[in-house]
Amino acid sequence: MSLFDYFFVFLTLLLGCLADCPAGSLRGSTSTNCYKVVGSPTSFLEAQSICLSHNGNLTSINSAYENLFLASNLAELFPTSPNIWTGGNRIIVPGNWTWMDNRPFSYTNWNKGQPSSVSGNDCLTLNLPAGTWSAQSCSLTLPFICEVPSTSDQALTSAPCTAPTVPPHPTYSCESGWHYFEYTNQCYNISNAGNWQTARLYCMQVGGQLASIHNAAENGFIIDIIPNLDGDTWIGLNKLEGSWEWIDNTPVGYTDWAYKEPSGDGSCALINNVNGYDRLHWNDYDCNGIRNFVCKKSAMVSYGK
Numbered sequence: 244m245s246l247f248d249y250f251f252v253f254l255t256l257l258l259g260c261l262a263d264c265p266a267g268s269l270r271g272s273t274s275t276n277c278y279k280v281v282g283s284p285t286s287f288l289e290a291q292s293i294c295l296s297h298n299g300n301l302t303s304i305n306s307a308y309e310n311l312f313l314a315s316n317l318a319e320l321f322p323t324s325p326n327i328w329t330g331g332n333r334i335i336v337p338g339n340w341t342w343m344d345n346r347p348f349s350y351t352n353w354n355k356g357q358p359s360s361v362s363g364n365d366c367l368t369l370n371l372p373a374g375t376w377s378a379q380s381c382s383l384t385l386p387f388i389c390e391v392p393s394t395s396d397q398a399l400t401s402a403p404c405t406a407p408t409v410p411p412h413p414t415y416s417c418e419s420g421w422h423y424f425e426y427t428n429q430c431y432n433i434s435n436a437g438n439w440q441t442a443r444l445y446c447m448q449v450g451g452q453l454a455s456i457h458n459a460a461e462n463g464f465i466i467d468i469i470p471n472l473d474g475d476t477w478i479g480l481n482k483l484e485g486s487w488e489w490i491d492n493t494p495v496g497y498t499d500w501a502y503k504e505p506s507g508d509g510s511c512a513l514i515n516n517v518n519g520y521d522r523l524h525w526n527d528y529d530c531n532g533i534r535n536f537v538c539k540k541s542a543m544v545s546y547g548k
């Protein structure tokens with residue numbers, strides 16, 4: 244299954260005892276709840292209507308335990324997707340935070356500076372892997388989590404399953420020379436210098452890929468680690484049969500082309516670092532040019548206490 248498919252299927256998790264959760268859903272943090280995780284990026288209200296079609300709601304988060312359970316499981320599933328919709332919002336009761344399932348909005352875990360007071364940022368995302376919350380524009384399209392009813396209440400009283408345990412909290416690290424970015428759980432290294440193909444092969448040799456970039460935060464992080472902002476930097480974007488594709492097969496969504504770029508004068512993309520040329524935005528360029536390049540690979544995970 245390609246990474247692309249991965250984003251467009253219902254993800255099935257096999258954790259604990261599944262006896263009383265519907266097929267394809269995750270046994271929850273308590274004996275009574277089940278979650279359906281949907282990887283396909285969807286706006287908030289559309290996500291809620293998909294949850295309703297599974298007799299559920301976008302999930303509420305009612306305790307630190309449930310929050311940790313969701314954050315640690317979902318961080319593993321969505322290493323490149325730092326935000327996931329939950330059911331928190333201030334659109335149903337304008338201005339007041341509520342959950343779609345009407346549970347009391349009592350436990351909270353807002354990130355620093357959140358909830359944002361920016362008007363329109365009215366829907367709640369769980370930030371991975373940190374587990375903190377942010378208020379974001381409800382029209383963003385993100386993966387989401389429904390809480391769905393268990394299939395049998397009997398299972399609760401007969402307690403056929405052992406209680407699920409909270410997974411230990413993962414910690415992430417990178418080899419020396421690589422820089423860890425917490426919102427993607429990936430490690431990044433800038434090397435010099437090669438043409439685009441050489442760069443691509445080098446990144447693969449060291450266990451990664453020429454980097455794909457999926458949002459402004461990841462783009463900014465990469466720019467920050469370019470030493471002395473020295474020279475243009477190849478990224479993993481190239482033009483195949485006329486359309487721009489990431490070499491790691493992740494979908495092309497976010498782009499940051501410089502003014503009037505791509506102009507069609509090359510089939511490989513770099514972060515431009517020439518003064519006067521809309522510096523630090525992307526440019527299409529001849530793939531044979533010798534440039535710095537940025538590799539990206541998964542961080543090493545360990546489970547501590």
Ligand SMILES: *[C@@H]1O[C@H](CO)[C@@H](O)[C@H](O)[C@H]1NC(C)=O
Pocket residue numbers: 336337338339
């Ligand atoms: C919103 O919350 C405030 C403070 O708790 C409360 O006074 C107000 O009535 C609420 N508004 C609505 C529409 O429920």
Ligand SMILES: *[C@@H]1O[C@H](CO)[C@@H](O)[C@H](O)[C@H]1NC(C)=O
Pocket residue numbers: 298299300343344345390391392
């Ligand atoms: C979904 O939310 C409604 C209230 O909006 C509630 O009555 C219903 O029980 C919830 N369903 C689940 C499975 O939590």
Ligand SMILES: *[C@@H]1O[C@H](CO)[C@@H](O)[C@H](O)[C@H]1NC(C)=O
Pocket residue numbers: 419420421432433434468469470
């Ligand atoms: C990338 O890795 C190389 C080889 O380990 C190292 O020399 C270089 O300093 C690293 N780049 C950055 C920006 O740390």
